[in-house]
Amino acid sequence: MTIQWFPGHMTKARRQIEDKLKLIDVVIELLDARIPLSSRNPMVDEILKGKPRMVLLNKHDLADPVVTAEWVRYFADQGLQALPIDAASGTQVKEILPRAKALWAHKIESQLRKGINPRAIRALIVGIPNVGKSTLINQLAGKKIAATGDKPGVTKGQQWIKVGTEMDLLDTPGILWPKFEDQMVGLRLAATGAIKEEILHLDEVAFFSIKYMVQHYGTALQERFGIAEMPDDLDDPNQIVSVMEAIGRKRGAIVSGGKVDLDKASLIIIRDLRAGKLGRISLEKPTDY
Ligand code: G4P
Numbered sequence: 001m002t003i004q005w006f007p008g009h010m011t012k013a014r015r016q017i018e019d020k021l022k023l024i025d026v027v028i029e030l031l032d033a034r035i036p037l038s039s040r041n042p043m044v045d046e047i048l049k050g051k052p053r054m055v056l057l058n059k060h061d062l063a064d065p066v067v068t069a070e071w072v073r074y075f076a077d078q079g080l081q082a083l084p085i086d087a088a089s090g091t092q093v094k095e096i097l098p099r100a101k102a103l104w105a106h107k108i109e110s111q112l113r114k115g116i117n118p119r120a121i122r123a124l125i126v127g128i129p130n131v132g133k134s135t136l137i138n139q140l141a142g143k144k145i146a147a148t149g150d151k152p153g154v155t156k157g158q159q160w161i162k163v164g165t166e167m168d169l170l171d172t173p174g175i176l177w178p179k180f181e182d183q184m185v186g187l188r189l190a191a192t193g194a195i196k197e198e199i200l201h202l203d204e205v206a207f208f209s210i211k212y213m214v215q216h217y218g219t220a221l222q223e224r225f226g227i228a229e230m231p232d233d234l235d236d237p238n239q240i241v242s243v244m245e246a247i248g249r250k251r252g253a254i255v256s257g258g259k260v261d262l263d264k265a266s267l268i269i270i271r272d273l274r275a276g277k278l279g280r281i282s283l284e285k286p287t288d289y
Pocket of ligand 1: 088089193
């Protein structure tokens with residue numbers, strides 16, 4: 001789902017989340033494991049206020065496990081438990097309930113002390129578009145329920161989905177907007193498919209991706225596309241473009257006269273990257289900050 005975010009949409013989205021927050025005990029913040037900070041809403045702490053919260057690093061199947069472990073430590077340093085998951089296949093999804101219970105344990109204990117039977121924990125999933133909110137809701141529900149969440153400004157009756165007997169999940173997630181001001185963030189979002197490539201120039205997104213991969217995943221790049229010569233100077237844009245051209249030639253992205261069609265080559269690069277054809281690749285590390 002692509003949403004063009006304008007200030008009015010952001011205000012509405014924020015208000016919708018604030019309304020939902022009144023009903024819930026625990027927030028499940030969904031981030032993209034390949035770009036955890038770039039896929040995070042810039043105002044999330046302010047919007048969620050003090051609600052007990054866990055972070056899920058989704059699409060871990062596509063992310064570099066070594067870098068994801070660094071991110072888990074990064075969030076732990078901030079007092080946030082981060083759990084890598086793969087909502088599409090369901091990997092680690094069973095860990096969510098015990099974590100939600102741990103976050104809500106103080107309340108459950110106080111209810112038990114008062115002789116009250118604790119009710120199911122009420123949870124809400126929040127995250128930017130395409131991070132996998134609907135996929136996770138369906139996975140937790142054990143069936144296909146959610147469409148693609150509600151759009152800002154479109155109100156809909158809230159319904160609870162039972163996750164076993166101990167957790168109730170709101171059927172519509174809270175949709176947050178990404179951070180746009182930073183060009184690097186935009187490029188990372190586009191490279192992973194969080195925002196559609198039409199917003200940014202395809203060749204710019206591919207250029208950024210190739211440069212990052214030359215730096216961190218050179219072998220994967222060489223193996224996938226059979227590139228003989230790798231750049232020795234990352235600050236030389238011509239060397240990065242040469243890699244893009246080599247990929248274009250290898251994959252038949254040629255226009256008449258034998259020149260490489262850079263747009264086609266860019267599309268091939270981005271599609272392969274997003275689909276995990278180059279292996280598990282993260283496009284952001286805690287040390288980038
Ligand atoms: P949203 O509600 O947050 O907007 O996201 P949604 O669940 O619709 O998921 C967006 C895309 O991400 C979907 O791909 C979905 O299958 C994929 N996805 C979700 N979780 C995971 C995961 O853990 N691993 C992988 N590899 N993919 C995941 P799609 O249907 O192909 O949509 P699109 O990519 O064509 O937009």
